[in-house]
Amino acid sequence: MKKKITIILALSALFTLTCFTVFLLHSKDASLVFPSLPQQVVKGSRSVFGKMMDHIRVKKIPDVSRKTAATSAQPAPPLDPCPDSPLSLVGPLLVEFETIRSLQWVRNQLGSVLQQGGRHKPPDCTARQKVAVIIPFRNRYEHLTHWLYYLHPVLMRQQLDYGVYVINQDGDGAFNRAKLMNIGFVEALKEYDYDCFVFSDVDLVPIDDRNLYRCSDHPRHLSVAIDKFNYRLSSVTAFGGVSLLTEEQFLKVNGFSNTFWGWGGEDDDLYNRIIVRGMSITRPDAGIAKYKMIKHGRDLHNEVNPENAVKTKKTAENIETDGLNSLNFTVKEILKDVLFTLISVDVQAP
Ligand code: UDH
Ligand code: MN
Numbered sequence: 647m648k649k650k651i652t653i654i655l656a657l658s659a660l661f662t663l664t665c666f667t668v669f670l671l672h673s674k675d676a677s678l679v680f681p682s683l684p685q686q687v688v689k690g691s692r693s694v695f696g697k698m699m700d701h702i703r704v705k706k707i708p709d710v711s712r713k714t715a716a717t718s719a720q721p722a723p724p725l726d727p728c729p730d731s732p733l734s735l736v737g738p739l740l741v742e743f744e745t746i747r748s749l750q751w752v753r754n755q756l757g758s759v760l761q762q763g764g765r766h767k768p769p770d771c772t773a774r775q776k777v778a779v780i781i782p783f784r785n786r787y788e789h790l791t792h793w794l795y796y797l798h799p800v801l802m803r804q805q806l807d808y809g810v811y812v813i814n815q816d817g818d819g820a821f822n823r824a825k826l827m828n829i830g831f832v833e834a835l836k837e838y839d840y841d842c843f844v845f846s847d848v849d850l851v852p853i854d855d856r857n858l859y860r861c862s863d864h865p866r867h868l869s870v871a872i873d874k875f876n877y878r879l880s881s882v883t884a885f886g887g888v889s890l891l892t893e894e895q896f897l898k899v900n901g902f903s904n905t906f907w908g909w910g911g912e913d914d915d916l917y918n919r920i921i922v923r924g925m926s927i928t929r930p931d932a933g934i935a936k937y938k939m940i941k942h943g944r945d946l947h948n949e950v951n952p953e954n955a956v957k958t959k960k961t962a963e964n965i966e967t968d969g970l971n972s973l974n975f976t977v978k979e980i981l982k983d984v985l986f987t988l989i990s991v992d993v994q995a996p
Pocket of ligand 1: 781782783784785786821823846847848849850942943944945946948
């Protein structure tokens, strides 16, 4: 009899344990089962950079949808459009890169007001534009930290509905800034209905927040006056550094060329594409469109490529077949930091 009871008890304990395991495995919150699951990894295998980012704070976004449904069936009334001239702009800014800033310190400063992936929108009005900031990147962590520290508050004051996309070239093949920009455009659009694209170097920080990161009727060049060039525009056709195009404008020029490997030419080629497609460029006033460039030398695997200058003479021949419509790449990894979305890509360097 005693033996029978023991067997029954053992069997029921086994049954309870099995049920509990099945429940956990089907639970939505996988972290209950796998507490060490790296939640910030969205896709693919983990790079060295991914491992470095393991301490990323994954911000919990409260589930307000259910609460709203319970309290009222009415959706919130739409907010008024934000003013054309944002009211909280301050004008000239103090910008310096001597202070040592860590990514974690910047997260501590700004993380609480941002949404995962480096997103933000004005809480009290509807932004005039949905802006994706695309940054071509490889091994410039220090620059990225300064950039994030200064740009997030500026973009917030400018009342944009924006997201920051760092497009990291995987491997050490020849750098291709232009192709990374095209990839950023395609990948950002998969995520949100952006209507304006800022293509910005990681080392350019505006020193006046009246320089609005907003698109206009024609493609727009923002980095007019850079300290490195004594705050003077290098040429009337300059279009590198920080430039903005709407989705429509970027599609019209078939994006950047994908074939500018190494340093130089891709920005002039984009300028030519704009002219070939019957548009012109606009710029803010040089007294406002001022920038500091973080000091740096030339990077490894981004040497000047003399073939690039030759290619800028052939824009009209190439625009039809070289660009967004011929873009090939592989996404290796997508990381969601609170300060930015990092997309590591294989650009198929030669
Ligand atoms: N970039 C990287 N990693 C690289 C190369 C380029 O992230 O290895 C990105 C980054 O966003 C950078 C942009 O590509 O801001 C443009 O590259 P750059 O900053 O090298 O271009 P710039 O015209 O450089 O500023 C000119 C070479 C400076 C040499 C100065 C020697 N006195
Ligand atoms: Mn630079």
